[in-house]
Amino acid sequence: MFHKILIANRGEIALRILRTCREMGIRTVVAHSQADTDSLPVRLADESICIGPAEARASYLNIPSIISAASITDSEAIHPGYGLLSENAAFAEICRACGITFIGPSPEAIRLMGDKAQAREMAKQAGAPVVPGSTGPLEGVDEAQALADTMGYPVVVKAASGGGGRGMRVVRSREMLARAFATCQSEAAQAFGSSELYLEKFVEEARHVEVQVLGDRNGIRVHLGERDCSVQRRHQKLLEESPASAISEATREGLCKAALAVANAVNYVSAGTVEFLVERSGEFYFIEMNTRIQVEHPVTEMVTGIDLVREQVRIAAGEPLGYKQSAIRASGHAIECRINAEDPEHFVPSPGTVTAWLPPGGHGVRVDSHMMPGASVPPYYDSLIAKIIVHGRDRAEAIARMQRALAETVVEGVKTTIPFHQKLLADPVFVSGEYALPRLEVGL
Numbered sequence: 001m002f003h004k005i006l007i008a009n010r011g012e013i014a015l016r017i018l019r020t021c022r023e024m025g026i027r028t029v030v031a032h033s034q035a036d037t038d039s040l041p042v043r044l045a046d047e048s049i050c051i052g053p054a055e056a057r058a059s060y061l062n063i064p065s066i067i068s069a070a071s072i073t074d075s076e077a078i079h080p081g082y083g084l085l086s087e088n089a090a091f092a093e094i095c096r097a098c099g100i101t102f103i104g105p106s107p108e109a110i111r112l113m114g115d116k117a118q119a120r121e122m123a124k125q126a127g128a129p130v131v132p133g134s135t136g137p138l139e140g141v142d143e144a145q146a147l148a149d150t151m152g153y154p155v156v157v158k159a160a161s162g163g164g165g166r167g168m169r170v171v172r173s174r175e176m177l178a179r180a181f182a183t184c185q186s187e188a189a190q191a192f193g194s195s196e197l198y199l200e201k202f203v204e205e206a207r208h209v210e211v212q213v214l215g216d217r218n219g220i221r222v223h224l225g226e227r228d229c230s231v232q233r234r235h236q237k238l239l240e241e242s243p244a245s246a247i248s249e250a251t252r253e254g255l256c257k258a259a260l261a262v263a264n265a266v267n268y269v270s271a272g273t274v275e276f277l278v279e280r281s282g283e284f285y286f287i288e289m290n291t292r293i294q295v296e297h298p299v300t301e302m303v304t305g306i307d308l309v310r311e312q313v314r315i316a317a318g319e320p321l322g323y324k325q326s327a328i329r330a331s332g333h334a335i336e337c338r339i340n341a342e343d344p345e346h347f348v349p350s351p352g353t354v355t356a357w358l359p360p361g362g363h364g365v366r367v368d369s370h371m372m373p374g375a376s377v378p379p380y381y382d383s384l385i386a387k388i389i390v391h392g393r394d395r396a397e398a399i400a401r402m403q404r405a406l407a408e409t410v411v412e413g414v415k416t417t418i419p420f421h422q423k424l425l426a427d428p429v430f431v432s433g434e435y436a437l438p439r440l441e442v443g444l
């Protein structure tokens, strides 16, 4: 097992990883930017090292600086967390070349699943249902036009190197396609360095349901159930829950079977998430696979009792998972609310200093947060300041518990999305569990 792990991330996930490492008796080094010198993860780590100025490009995305930090501190492994370099295949390759264990999947798996057009083909070959669409990347707008005419509108043009909603455009009529195609091409080239696009039939008002998978180095792979992440705003997840309340047992089994088939097809190692769209009919389609631990992983931890970060570290150290699918039991219902330092009406970031902080507590309440009185919320990074996760025997109890937890949370000095969540959890459509992705009015 590792003696020391460098955490190449910040905020709540850095603290989350640090906590599990401490329980495992592993020393931690938190690599931080100048903006995070006084942050809670830095205070609680065994060691800390500054990797650059506030701007992420010069610090948290600065590969030479992070590799040097691992080397200087004699860290045997690096945990990338989520976002930042967590799905950067080149970074994983450089770690391998420098003899530093990257706590995550292989560079090959990251690269393959990072190409969403290739991932679709892999999923198809693995037997997972995919949305009707192009086979691999589109040759050009003529191929897109012919395919869309065959499938019918609406369709969605997606960047092969996009993902998470980035570089995708819904097209509702034939006249809009050529322009959407050209716009996506140039945006993709600019944002991702590749203008490759693919096309899919647009699935209206589906749910966004994802399956958590874990794979060890001996080819043992298990799923840990699903998470419903349909409550989103502009591709930003706001609330996640498990189990998904409006899917049948048959659909659940189908999703988990398909997720394992995709993970097995790429010989997946570490924690990963296979994303699907689920229609009201129960039909489901693979859309992409995320090769990192996700923000919403605590929802799965609360219903299964499995510490996913601990499993990632054990797997990276070459340990066997040690249990089979039959040993995994999900119980109860978990909900996570992402608390962002944003204006609750318009979701505009509200950086500043937290002058008062009182997190919720009590039975079935978990708070993953790096906040403390006096903590700064810098403008350089995402605005997530806390995740409140609750567990109840059923969805109604979880909703009531979350309402109570939100009501007792005190955050002063910055605006937060707490009022948004309080309204959402009282909304009859949400409480009914029958909500679906909003019908998209995505223009050019």
Ligand code: MV4
Binding pocket: 131, 156, 163, 164, 165, 166, 200, 201, 202, 203, 204, 206, 208, 232, 234, 235, 275, 277, 287, 288, 437, 440
């Ligand atoms: C789709 C889709 C409907 N039809 N693909 C969004 C990000 C990435 N996970 C894939 N996403 C979607 N792909 C087809 N063929 C709906 C989504 C989607 C979504 C789209 C727009 C706005 C919010 C969304 C939330 C979840 C999923």
